Amino acid sequence: MSVTTVEPPAQKPTVRPQRKNRRPKSSGWWMPYALLAPAVMFVLAIQVLPMVIGICMSFIKLTKAFIANWGSAPAAGLANYSITVDFNSAVGKSLLSSFFVTCGFTVLVVGLSWMLGMAAAVVLQKQFWGRGFIRTLFLIPYALPVYAGIIAWKFMFQKDTGAINHFLFDNLHVGGEKPFWLIGDSSFVAMLIVAIWRLWPFAFLMLMAGLQSIPSEVYEASAVDGAKPWRQWRSITLPMLKPVNVVLILVMFLWTFNDFNTPYVLFGNSQPPAGDLIAFHIYNASFLTWNFGLGAAMSVLLLLFLLLVTGIYLIVVNRRSRRA
Amino acid sequence: MTIRTLTAAAAIAALALATAACGSPSSSSSQNSEGGKTLTYWASNTGTSLDHDKEVLTPQLKKFEEKTGIKVDLEVIGWNDLQTRIQTAVTSGQAPDVVNIGNTWASSLQSTGAFLPMDEDAMKAVGGSDKFLEAALETAGAPGQVPTSLPLYGMVYGLYYNKAMFAEAGLQPPKTYEEMVSAAKKLTKGGQFGLSLRAGSYSTNAHFAFLNSAQNGAELFDADGKPTFASDGVVAGVKRYLDLMQSEKVVKPSDVQVDSGQGVHEFAAGKVPMILGATIDSAILADGMKAEEYGVVPYPAPAGAKDIASFPAGINLSVFKNTKNKDGALKFVEFMTSSETQTALNDKFGTLPVLKGAKPTFLADTEKAKVLLDIYATQSKPLPLVAAEDQFESTVGKAMTQLFSKVASGSTVNEEEIRGVLETAQQQVAASAG
Structure with a gap:
């Protein structure tokens, strides 16, 4: 006893921090975990569980003969995957072309939406009469219910009765034959227009919010140094918006790559090859042929691809910012 | 302390499970109907619109309720959605009791094993297979197997x-x-x-x-x-x-x-x-x-x-195997394929009869009806x-x-x-x- 009581003072400096660390643990350290547990469990149930089930599905032969009783579906091993990535077969080939269409679509939609959003946000940064009204106006596509918005576009894109052909050919008298918008190759353009129309207000909203946090003194100071608007935008706005941009572009990329609503509502049951986005393609692959194992395998591949892209993107972006 | 932690964790887990359980199957009202007094019926869009179907079917369903005391919950589903809806029902097991199918799907859906096979007993319950036209009955499923659907309306x-x-x-x-x-x-x-x-x-x-x-x-x-x-x-x-x-x-x-x-x-x-x-x-x-x-x-x-x-196109009637009310469902199929109901429905929908000896009444001139019936009987080849x-x-x-x-x-x-x-x-x- 006495030894122990004597010795501690000498070691006090090193012991005390340990004790301090341990003290919260000793009573009720589990409380935060317990409070978090329901949330974690729901996340597991809502996010992870379906993912795991999806991955399991991709390894079984879940065709319509077994759909009523999943347990009886035979294991397929990697068969679903080998069909999917066999790009000489019809299934693989169409998946690959759908993948390329989706890549092109995503780059164009994200790029153009970002540009439009940025332009609008910068223009509306200045105070002028009617600014609030225009801001609200710009946000309408984002606020509209998805289905209602796209179905309106679908009507407008009709060949003989649609507003777009009417405007172009009957009002502006563009020469030539009225084109189909929703079939053939022009369906890509139609889909692009609708997707940008829906997405750019989001970019606008985020960038507008980001612009509020840039102090006006910086602009004033640079103006004193003789910086023109373009230089100001490039050297002040862009770098200071970087944190917003990093997240914004990532989110827009993921949304657009997984876009299902736009082609589904626009094309219904007969998707043209040029409008065959990958999420829609997977839906068709599994629901039309009742082959859910194959659809699951495609989904898993899509998931891996998105994880890879997101990972690389974040590493590159973070490394750059650390270097800077 | 560890025991307390464990109990707390267990309690929370139990809570989570209980809430999760609340969220699942209870939505389908037909499955837990009291005493089998309700049936859920998914009808296809046979008339000119979904509302038209409802209008035509409701009086018949009333009649059925008066006869048997079984209430039928009707939902009319458009053709663009019907197949997906049936698929979802088959996959999840949350199905209606009776459903209309396009008769060309009969053998496909039969192979899912989710539908009640119309074996001898079931056939007897719905009035015997003899009452149907042969061409119509051929569409009920793959040859040589017990059919899982019965003809309801004929079309060509x-x-x-x-x-x-x-x-x-x-x-x-x-x-x-x-x-x-x-x-x-x-x-x-x-x-x-x-x-x-x-x-x-x-x-x-x-x-x-x-x-x-x-x-x-x-x-x-x-x-x-x-x-x-x-x-x-x-x-x-x-x-x-x-x-x-x-x-x-x-x-x-x-x-x-x-x-x-x-x-x-x-x-x-x-x-x-x-x-x-x-x-x-x-x-x-x-x-x-x-x-x-x-x-x-x-x-x-x-x-x-x-x-x-x-x-021989048309619409067939199928009963889901996991129905809680098999007898009621078969009674309903019997009712829908009885000559009285058939006459009333075919007249309103303008479809061809699937029963032997029945005449289409939907057209003022029997000439057209004869043409269509002839096509059905002599110039039709079933889809594979x-x-x-x-x-x-x-x-x-x-x-x-x-x-x-x-x-x-x-x-x-x-x-x-x-x-x-x-x-x-x-x-x-x-x-x-x-």
């Missing part, structure tokens, strides 16, 4: 024509494909096209791929059930149908976007003299065209080809009764929609391209079947 494809427009041009109703084309050519003038197709609907396209191939004597599946879509007869058949728009130019290119009743409206309005449709009389009449203003003939085959004008039939419809039908799109936007589709597209469809079906 026919070529409907506008009598006044034909008389004006001095034309007779066509008897061969060639006559149909020449009549259509004569009637294609001044912005008007001779024939209207539902070229945007994948199922209609698949049906005509089948019919034209069958006229050529080609089969879609070989004896082992393997798809043979890319055979010469099928390619030629598909080409013949596409050529109505492509080389004969008697079909309006924008028909490629028609996937519902739009063509019927134009026909009834006198804007197009001929239309292909499956017992669309009630829709035509509902649009205000009078029965004596139009006629119907079988969809003609080319001279020298097989005389096949349609398949194999499990992959629905996949034929979706893959080939959609491929044809794409081909029509190409034609409509001005490019030409040759035989080689058709064969390539059909080969792709064939591989898709083989991949998911094998």
Whole structure:
């Protein structure tokens, strides 16, 4: 006893921090975990569980003969995957072309939406009469219910009765034959227009919010140094918006790559090859042929691809910012 | 302390599970009905609109409730959604008790094993298999197996024509494909096209791929059930149908976007003299065209080809195997296929009877009814009764929609391209079947 009581003072400096660390643990350290547990469990149930089930599905032969009783579906091993990535077969080939269409679509939609959003946000940064009204106006596509918005576009894109052909050919008298918008190759353009129309207000909203946090003194100071608007935008706005941009572009990329609503509502049951986005393609692959194992395998591949892209993107972006 | 932690964790887990359990199956009211006094029934869109179906069916369901005390919850589902809805029901097990299916899906759905087999006992409960027309009963499932559906309404494809427009041009109703084309050519003038197709609907396209191939004597599946879509007869058949728009130019290119009743409206309005449709009389009449203003003939085959004008199309009734109220469901099937209900429904929907000895009453003139019944009884060949039939419809039908799109936007589709597209469809079906 006495030894122990004597010795501690000498070691006090090193012991005390340990004790301090341990003290919260000793009573009720589990409380935060317990409070978090329901949330974690729901996340597991809502996010992870379906993912795991999806991955399991991709390894079984879940065709319509077994759909009523999943347990009886035979294991397929990697068969679903080998069909999917066999790009000489019809299934693989169409998946690959759908993948390329989706890549092109995503780059164009994200790029153009970002540009439009940025332009609008910068223009509306200045105070002028009617600014609030225009801001609200710009946000309408984002606020509209998805289905209602796209179905309106679908009507407008009709060949003989649609507003777009009417405007172009009957009002502006563009020469030539009225084109189909929703079939053939022009369906890509139609889909692009609708997707940008829906997405750019989001970019606008985020960038507008980001612009509020840039102090006006910086602009004033640079103006004193003789910086023109373009230089100001490039050297002040862009770098200071970087944190917003990093997240914004990532989110827009993921949304657009997984876009299902736009082609589904626009094309219904007969998707043209040029409008065959990958999420829609997977839906068709599994629901039309009742082959859910194959659809699951495609989904898993899509998931891996998105994880890879997101990972690389974040590493590159973070490394750059650390270097800077 | 560890014990306390564990109990806390267990309590929370139990709580989470309990909430999760609350969220699941209880939604389907039919499954936990008290004493089997309720049935859920999914009806297909047979009439001119979903509301029309509801209007026609509700009085019959009332009658059934008075008779048996079983209340029927009705939901009418459009054709674009019905297959997906059935799929979801099969997958999740949260199904209605009784459902309408397109009879061409019968063997596909049979292979899921989710439907009640109509064995002898079940057949007896619904009034015996003898009461049905043989041609209709053949559509109930794959040959040699216990069917999982029973015929409800019969339909056939026919070529409907506008009598006044034909008389004006001095034309007779066509008897061969060639006559149909020449009549259509004569009637294609001044912005008007001779024939209207539902070229945007994948199922209609698949049906005509089948019919034209069958006229050529080609089969879609070989004896082992393997798809043979890319055979010469099928390619030629598909080409013949596409050529109505492509080389004969008697079909309006924008028909490629028609996937519902739009063509019927134009026909009834006198804007197009001929239309292909499956017992669309009630829709035509509902649009205000009078029965004596139009006629119907079988969809003609080319001279020298097989005389096949349609398949025994229609709607069948299936009972889900996991119904909690099997007796009630069978009683309901018996009621729906009884001659009294059949007469009432066929009259309102303008569909053909599926019972022996019954006469179609939906048309004022029995002449048209006779034509349609004749097609049903003598000029019909069933679509392949194999499990992959629905996949034929979706893959080939959609491929044809794409081909029509190409034609409509001005490019030409040759035989080689058709064969390539059909080969792709064939591989898709083989991949998911094998």
